[in-house]
Amino acid sequence: MTDTIRVAVIGAGGRMGREVVKMVLQxxxxxxxxxxxxxxxxxxxxxxVGVKPCGVTVAADLETALSDARADVLVDFTVPQAAYGNTKTAIMHGVRPVIGTTGFTPEQIEELDKLCQEREIGGLIAPNFSIGAILMMQFAAQASKYFPHLEIIEYHGDQKLDAPSGTSIKTAELIAGVRQELRQGNPKEEETIEGARGGYYNGFRIHSVRLPGVFAQQEVIFGGFGQTLKIRHDSYERAGYMPGVAVAVKKVMTYTGLIYGFEHIMD
Amino acid sequence: MTDTIRVAVIGAGGRMGREVVKMVLQxxxxxxxxxxxxxxxxxxxxxxVGVKPCGVTVAADLETALSDARADVLVDFTVPQAAYGNTKTAIMHGVRPVIGTTGFTPEQIEELDKLCQEREIGGLIAPNFSIGAILMMQFAAQASKYFPHLEIIEYHGDQKLDAPSGTSIKTAELIAGVRQELRQGNPKEEETIEGARGGYYNGFRIHSVRLPGVFAQQEVIFGGFGQTLKIRHDSYERAGYMPGVAVAVKKVMTYTGLIYGFEHIMD
Amino acid sequence: MTDTIRVAVIGAGGRMGREVVKMVLQxxxxxxxxxxxxxxxxxxxxxxVGVKPCGVTVAADLETALSDARADVLVDFTVPQAAYGNTKTAIMHGVRPVIGTTGFTPEQIEELDKLCQEREIGGLIAPNFSIGAILMMQFAAQASKYFPHLEIIEYHGDQKLDAPSGTSIKTAELIAGVRQELRQGNPKEEETIEGARGGYYNGFRIHSVRLPGVFAQQEVIFGGFGQTLKIRHDSYERAGYMPGVAVAVKKVMTYTGLIYGFEHIMD
Amino acid sequence: MTDTIRVAVIGAGGRMGREVVKMVLQxxxxxxxxxxxxxxxxxxxxxxVGVKPCGVTVAADLETALSDARADVLVDFTVPQAAYGNTKTAIMHGVRPVIGTTGFTPEQIEELDKLCQEREIGGLIAPNFSIGAILMMQFAAQASKYFPHLEIIEYHGDQKLDAPSGTSIKTAELIAGVRQELRQGNPKEEETIEGARGGYYNGFRIHSVRLPGVFAQQEVIFGGFGQTLKIRHDSYERAGYMPGVAVAVKKVMTYTGLIYGFEHIMD
Known part of the structure; x- marks a missing residue:
């Protein structure tokens, strides 16, 4: 079948990788x-991955796998340490990288872009493939121009190690880039329990809730005279990212050069 | 003080009018x-309006009031039947209308625009002066391009006569203008209690909640694979519209012609 | 291991049955x-069920399965038509039924209770094993004594056939049993889009939202002078019922007679 | 009119006092x-208080006011420093105190109860007259027995000085009294922004959001396997406490002794 996109998946045994394999097979x-x-x-x-056999045997090594797979695209949801090398390997084989890992330096991104340009292939690095999460961030940034008083509340499972979440920090950065600078709250405010007011970022606050049963949720609340505006995204399962990955795999076939951020390939 | 904007208020004894008078005085x-x-x-x-005397005696008639008030702007939150006449009277006196009433026909708007152009003054008719509500509507329309599955829930006080609310219908119209057409839900779906699925509009549903203690709230919920996105605006009191009215009074001094919709004068 | 509870599962290939099998094995x-x-x-x-082999071969018939399984408890999440017969068969074999199916008549329940009493075993029929959902219903009923103005909004996946949901009707019944009778809303209220005000039940309204990505959620909102009270339960996956089923399996070993409703075995 | 309850209000010029005067007059x-x-x-x-004259001239001093007012009940929403003295004065005049101030010591409460008993009159001290808030606290405590994983988020206006709010601390105390002890979250959890995880109380977290436009809201969220339960109370205005004060004024006429906590006089 010459018309389908041939996809290689690295980290295929990981939690995200398994979802990608399933998505490709379906x-x-x-x-x-x-x-x-x-x-x-x-x-x-x-x-x-728990579906019926597909005739592709899992390989131990990317180099070998790519040499005779005739892949069009490589999807990588591994770890920051491995992703740079994987991306480079893929490009060298003329395979378009779709990378869901963070941690690339600006220099690395520039270099990988140059390699993509030379090979005349597309590539995408995106810390977030969730269309809903990206819309939430965009809307929050837009709203902060009119409502500079805001707080972010993010909810994740109780075993998560870091607080606040990467998405909430990304949201805060986007807001800080467009919001009129303002230190919110009463200057004489006092915490009788330390930390109650949340984490301070650029004049506003971020709160991290950790509870079992929650996968990933975030709400940005804006307060103004007599009103509040809320933008909330609830993500219920890992599979919720797959529609975004599918869009990326198809889109990366259509342009040249490395794009950073899924929002730039949403129409 | 020649630099302040001189504002006339009609319907000054009504609920919105009183808030406008207070806002102007402050x-x-x-x-x-x-x-x-x-x-x-x-x-x-x-x-x-319950603040200290201001030296302006309430007049019974707009014509008389405008003849020697040297007003720059007239703010009108009366009723549809009166607003067209009031607007025309204001323009004839060279006073810029800021109108918070609905019910104008396209022909009336066109005529009033022409009159504003002739007089070289600005004018604004806006069914909604709430910046938060307008952002909610804009975000909802944007999101519906990516998430065509949605429902609207609006909440108002239990004495409200009409359902669904004007804002929810306006939101629905904006969404219908950009969303890919889709009849949501299971085609074989059945209501065991009539009306449970809400009001049908262009493939999606609108639900109207009526409870004491609620002023005006609306939530637009989008559902996709493994995720939901929610945009919610809560309005707690009539005074919440005043920041928008203040923006309008100032802005209407800066352009020529009649603009319909507050969103067009937000930057 | 003589101390563990020996559990038989009927409908083991169904969506709930598979979860029960997994839960028992774990x-x-x-x-x-x-x-x-x-x-x-x-x-x-x-x-x-997608875990490692356990040495129990799936049987085609309950009678056969029970004759040499020495089961203590039978868990049944099949369909109303089958559940009555299954329950009777279980009791006849001295096996305690834990039934998650609705549709039993009062006469059937009485008869099954008598059979349990004769056999000196316990039994449970429960339309809902979700502790959170049961608390939501109990709290809603309690609150309605103080706040007789309320509406119910329930959210399910967009392929659900019936509206409103069984849980929302059960909640409404519990509320109707204790709330002071009241027809809410403005008597002159009018729907410009039919159904917007939701389904009418005993003076209040039920709204059914259907969206992809949603599993099962319900909110009961109470409105009073200057305030609202909300009780909300979000269920994210079928497996969320299993802690309740596990409690039931253990509890049913400790009493005699048939109990209807999981709330009666929560402490 | 011998049948109406004669109410004296101290602090009548304060924000809560004005609402009480209005409520009594209505x-x-x-x-x-x-x-x-x-x-x-x-x-x-x-x-x-902005309504029509009622024939009662505001007095400067409680003692004088009570000597010829033949009051049945005194309502006091002043400050902790004044409330103890006011309460004692009221009881000495045979006037039942209804006190909305916190800060009494256990010894003071005991003494005031004894005085009420001697005079054979009732009395009430209540930090919270909001029926909705009290239900929220009671439900939260009940739920915490089944769902020991929880967090509290409270929302107030951005000029509030203390965090967390008195109501959230009261809620936390009630929960701590019945919840199975548990330190939630990942033991290796780390804050990259200090305070993001909120204020620590007895193993769980309290988050304080401060935004303009918000009056007083609180949500208690419980997380369990595959589900969350939320109990939320939104208070929109000071007047929302008045139905509770009215209940208290009527109830305090019917018993003897000092009761602490509005929840004990709700049926």
Whole structure:
């Protein structure tokens, strides 16, 4: 089938990687070209992710996998340490990288962009593939121009290690870039329990709630005279990112150069 | 003080009109030029709205009030039947209308625009002066391009006569203008209690909640694979519209012609 | 291991049944005694639900399965038509029924209770095993004594066939049993879009929202002078019922007779 | 009119006091017996609160006011420093105290109860007269027995000085009294912005949001396997406490002794 996009998945045994494999196997416009997982062993990729066998055996090594897979796109949801090398390897093989990992330096991004340009292929690095989360961030930034008084509340599972979440910090940065500078609250305000007012960022506050049963939710609340405006995104499961990944895989076939941020390929 | 904007208020004894009078008296860039209320009697306008006397006696008739008030702007939150006439009278006196009433026909708007152009003054008709409500509507329309599955829930006081609210219908119209057409829900869906699924509009549903203690709230909920996005505006009191009215009074001094919709004068 | 509770599961191949099988296999105080599914074929029950083989082959018939399984408890999340017969069969074998199906008549419940009493075993029929949903219903009923103005909004996936949901009707019944009778809203209220005000029940309204990405959520909103009170339960996945089922399986070992409603075995 | 309850109000010129005066004047079962405000001057109490004159001149001193007012009940929403003395004075005159101030010591409460008993009159001290807030606290405490994982988020106006709010601390205390002890969250959790995780109380967290436009709101969120339960109270204005005060004024006529906490006189 020459018309489908041939997709290689690295980190295929990880939590996100498994969802990507499933998504590729179910999308009629894609074919699984290769699945790489150093620790999974030579198992059928379909069997590994709990669907029916698909005829692709999981490979231990990206280099080998790419050499005869004729992949169009590589999807990588591994870890920051590995992603830079994987991306470079992919580009060298003429395979378009779609990377869901953070931690690239500006220099690395520039270099990878140059490599993509030379090879005349597209590429995408995106810390967030959730269309809903991206809209939430965009709307929050827009609203902060009119409502400079705001707070962010984010909710995640109780085993999460870091607070506040990466998405909430990204949101705060976007807001800080357009909001009129303002230190909110009463200057004489006092905490009788330390930390009650949340984390301070550029004049406003971020609150991190951690509870079992919650996957990933965030609300940005704006307060003005006699009114509040709320923008809230609730993410219920990892699979919720897959529609965004599918869009990226298809889109990356249509342009040249490396794009950073999923928002730039949403129409 | 020649630099302040001289504002006349018609319907000054009504619920919104009283708030406008208070706002004008408190804004250092405005002066109350006249207050009109057919039924209030010759009382001081400040006294009438519960603040200190301001030296302006409430007039019974707009024509008379405008003839010697040297007003720059007329603010009108009366009723649809009266607003067209009031607007015309204001323009004839060279007074810029800021109208918070709905019910104008396209022909009336066109005529009033022409009159403003001739007089070289600005004018504004806006069904909604709430910046938060306008952002909610704009964000909802934007989101519906990516999330065509949505429902609107609006909340008002339990004595409200009409359902759904004007704001929810306006929101629905804006969404219908950009959303990919789609009849939501299960085609075989059945109501065991009639009306449970809400009011049908262009493939989606509007729900009207009526409860004491609520002033005006609206939420637009978008559902997608593994996620929901919510945009919510809560309005707690009539006074919440005043910042928008103040913006309008100042802005209307700066352009020529009649503008329909507050969103067009937000930067 | 003589101390674990031996659990048989009927409807083991269904969506809820699979979760029950997984839960039993993971709970160290339970042993899977039998799994019944007419259509699954003679497959290992663990394999069928996507975990490792457990040595119990799925049986096609309850009677056969119970005859040599030495089960203590039967868990049934099948359909109303089958549940009565299954329950009776279980009791006849001295196996305590834990039934998550609705549709029993009062006469059937009385008869099954008598049979449990004769056999000196416990039994439970519960339309809802979600502790959170039950608390929501109890709190809503309590609050309605003080706040007789209320509306119910329930949210489910967009493929659900019936509206309003069973849980919302159950909630409405509980409220109607204790709330001072009151027809809410303005008597002259008019719908410009039919159904906007929701489904009418005993003077209040029920609204059913249907969106993809939503599993099961419900909010009961109470409005009073200057305030609102909200009680909301969000259920994110089928597995959320399992802690309640586990409680029931353990509890049913400790009493005699048939109990209707999970709330009666919560302490 | 011998059947109405004669109510004296101290602090009648304060924000809560004014609402109480208005409420008394509007309730057909109450008569305003006296209004006390040291700083208001000899103005008619009705005029002072913006309604029509009522024939009661504001007094500067409680002692004088009570000596010829034949009051049945004294309502006091002043400050902790004054409330103890006022309460004692009231009881000495045989006037039932209804006190909305906190800060009494256990010894003071005991003493005042003894005085009420001797005089054979009732009395009430209540930090919160909001029925909705009290229900929220009671439900939260009940839910915490089943869902020990919880967080509290409270919202107030941005000029509030203390965080967290008195109501949230009261809620936390009630929960701590019945919840199974548990330190929530990941033990290795780290804050990259200090305070993001909120204020620590007995193993759970309290978050204080401060925004203009908000009066007083609180949400208690419980998280469990696959579900969350939320209990939320939104208070929109000071007047929202008045139904509770009215209940208290009527109830205090029916018993003997001093009761602490409005929840004990709700049926």
């Amino acid at each position: 999308d009629e416009n894609m074919t699984l070209a290769a699945a790489v997982s150093p620790s999974a062993g030579p198992i059928d990729a379909g069997t590994m | 804004d250092e860039n405005m002066t109350l030029a006249a207050a009109v209320s057919p039924s209030a009697g010759p009382i001081d306008a400040g006294t009438m | 709970d160290e105080n339970m042993t899977l005694a039998a799994a019944v599914s007419p259509s699954a074929g003679p497959i290992d029950a663990g394999t069928m | 309730d057909e079962n109450m008569t305003l017996a006296a209004a006390v405000s040291p700083s208001a001057g000899p103005i008619d109490a009705g005029t002072m």
